[in-house]
Amino acid sequence: xxxxxxxxxxxxxxxxxxxxxxxxxxxxxxxxxxxxxxxxxxxxxxxxxxxxxxxxxxxxxxxxxxxxxxxxxxxxxxxxxxxxxxxxxxxxxxxxxxxxxxxxxxxxxxxxxxxxxxxxxxxxxxxxxxxxxxxxxxxxxxxxxxxxxxxxxxxxxxxxxxxxxxxxxxxxxxxxxxxxxxxxxxxxxxxxxxxxxxxxxxxxxxxxxxxxxxxxxxxxxxxxxxxxxxxxxxxxxxxxxxxxxxxxxxxxxxxxxxxxxxxxxxxxxxxxxxxxxxxxxxxxxxxxxxxxxxxxxxxxxxxxxxxxxxxxxxxxxxxxxxxxxxxxxxxxxxxxxxxxxxxxxxxxxxxxxxxxxxxxxxxxxxxxxxxxxxxxxxxxxxxxxxxxxxxxxxxxxxxxxxxxxxxxxxxxxxxxxxxxxxxxxxxxxxxxxxxxxxxxxxxxxxxxxxxxxx
Amino acid sequence: xxxxxxxxxxxxxxxxxxxxxxxxxxxxxxxxxxxxxxxxxxxxxxxxxxxxxxxxxxxxxxxxxxxxxxxxxxxxxxxxxxxxxxxxxxxxxxxxxxxxxxxxxxxxxxxxxxxxxxx
Ligand SMILES: Cc1cc2nc3c(=O)[nH]c(=O)nc-3n(C[C@H](O)[C@H](O)[C@H](O)COP(=O)(O)OP(=O)(O)OC[C@H]3O[C@@H](n4cnc5c(N)ncnc54)[C@H](O)[C@@H]3O)c2cc1C
Numbered sequence: 001x002x003x004x005x006x007x008x009x010x011x012x013x014x015x016x017x018x019x020x021x022x023x024x025x026x027x028x029x030x031x032x033x034x035x036x037x038x039x040x041x042x043x044x045x046x047x048x049x050x051x052x053x054x055x056x057x058x059x060x061x062x063x064x065x066x067x068x069x070x071x072x073x074x075x076x077x078x079x080x081x082x083x084x085x086x087x088x089x090x091x092x093x094x095x096x097x098x099x100x101x102x103x104x105x106x107x108x109x110x111x112x113x114x115x116x117x118x119x120x121x122x123x124x125x126x127x128x129x130x131x132x133x134x135x136x137x138x139x140x141x142x143x144x145x146x147x148x149x150x151x152x153x154x155x156x157x158x159x160x161x162x163x164x165x166x167x168x169x170x171x172x173x174x175x176x177x178x179x180x181x182x183x184x185x186x187x188x189x190x191x192x193x194x195x196x197x198x199x200x201x202x203x204x205x206x207x208x209x210x211x212x213x214x215x216x217x218x219x220x221x222x223x224x225x226x227x228x229x230x231x232x233x234x235x236x237x238x239x240x241x242x243x244x245x246x247x248x249x250x251x252x253x254x255x256x257x258x259x260x261x262x263x264x265x266x267x268x269x270x271x272x273x274x275x276x277x278x279x280x281x282x283x284x285x286x287x288x289x290x291x292x293x294x295x296x297x298x299x300x301x302x303x304x305x306x307x308x309x310x311x312x313x314x315x316x317x318x319x320x321x322x323x324x325x326x327x328x329x330x331x332x333x334x335x336x337x338x339x340x341x342x343x344x345x346x347x348x349x350x351x352x353x354x355x356x357x358x359x360x361x362x363x364x365x366x367x368x369x370x371x372x373x374x375x376x377x378x379x380x381x382x383x384x385x386x387x388x389x390x391x392x393x394x395x396x397x398x399x400x401x402x403x404x405x406x407x408x409x410x411x412x413x414x415x416x417x418x419x420x421x422x423x424x425x426x427x428x429x430x431x432x433x434x435x436x437x438x439x440x441x442x443x444x445x446x447x448x449x450x451x452x453x454x
Numbered sequence: 455x456x457x458x459x460x461x462x463x464x465x466x467x468x469x470x471x472x473x474x475x476x477x478x479x480x481x482x483x484x485x486x487x488x489x490x491x492x493x494x495x496x497x498x499x500x501x502x503x504x505x506x507x508x509x510x511x512x513x514x515x516x517x518x519x520x521x522x523x524x525x526x527x528x529x530x531x532x533x534x535x536x537x538x539x540x541x542x543x544x545x546x547x548x549x550x551x552x553x554x555x556x557x558x559x560x561x562x563x564x565x566x567x568x569x570x571x572x573x
Binding site: 078079083085090091111112115117223228338 | 458461462480485506534536540544548551555
């Protein structure tokens, strides 16, 4: 049904907003919508409808993620006044350890301070009862509650367009009409489908299967074998674009990204010498794996993620390819909140003031795809990897400003800079010439296998 | 360094920024408290105490001048550094980010005016 005066659709005093999904995009939207409304003196009310209970360990409270909060997002959130408490941070990350078949190199943070956080999105792996540690998603949800949002723990089963609003219905017969509805439902297929009924031009994002598992090693072993370093693997294993081991409290999280990862690929990765060497030699990894899953990741943006009175944000719209999805959720959520509070909630308004934020991410991902293509070529060649590793090892002995390749890799792994920025820095003639030189010398001087630590 | 904290750790009494030195970073307190001190006179004057989520050093973003105050840790504190270049790049894309900074600066100006009136 068409709304009258479509272009005049705005939020007024007393307007109600229903946010479906209380993951990062839903909570960031709520946080900023309430904050912007406070600034302009607008009285709105927001309900967040979330199916999961993030205070529970295991799948019941987990939004399946590597749990790295990027350096750029930590800085932006701090500027916004959102400080992650130490109860939410499982580990501050201060270096990346790059593993290739021919060796290892540690890439230190350029700032000599811990600016990356590893977190659990829920209360931790299955069976974990560490009550001192809190969930990242729950922390953001509580922040929204403190700022006046109402949280309803129910699964939304129906959304319907009415004459002057959108009706939301849940499994337990909750029903309410809202002036404006936000879809922050991640990549949940059935819920994305629900939104297609009120957002007819919406085409959900394309996805690919990934892998996550948790290994229980205990705090001492984590300190000894991983420390404050995230381990990144560029190994020549088909379908795997990126593999990482992320230390978190007494666990380490394994994340594998790539194309349609399955059991066989996972097993090949875990059993590779380079990965096994990171763990205590006597540990039985299979027996110490409380949970694992194969979640989907957004690899191509949704189309037309908005309509009158409706907008979809976070993973349901556009994300950052393979990296910093939470940071991308922040970007689209804030763009939607800015649009809704300052400009309006019509389809035309979202096209002009929300879509540009998504398009910017999408354009950047095109460059990102090219960067990952180059990475996959490097991944397949021992000589190229040796050259790259040699260059990084040498750079780590130089002052931070001269570590050009290390900082390019740092930003690629951490997702802290845009892919365009990384690409432009890679095109620097010094970087290219120095890389070619290292590839040539690495080809001539056969590197000793094993540790190449800086 | 504690494993589950972000930023740089400072011990009680340690100087984070020193009045008269050059700097162009802004600092956000992650955990703990700091005191802001004016060292230009013969005796130190404590201007303010700041806590979690507060920032300082913001004048370095706008002026090329030296730091106007000394900031010292009160007990153990962790501080996150935000570099000027990154900050400006982000603000260029999203000007709303500057609001909190302006709000705090306006609050600090009002507090200073209040104090001046009582002198
Ligand atoms: C393997 C893997 C590793 C990743 N690692 C990282 C990383 O280290 N760092 C990073 O920044 N990003 C990472 N990401 C990406 C990140 O997880 C996402 O980009 C991010 O979670 C998107 O947030 P969101 O709020 O849009 O969606 P989600 O986090 O998926 O939240 C959606 C919420 O909606 C709720 N919901 C869905 N349907 C309904 C319904 N019908 N009713 C009520 N509630 C509903 C869900 O319960 C969920 O809580 C990773 C992704 C994958 C797959």
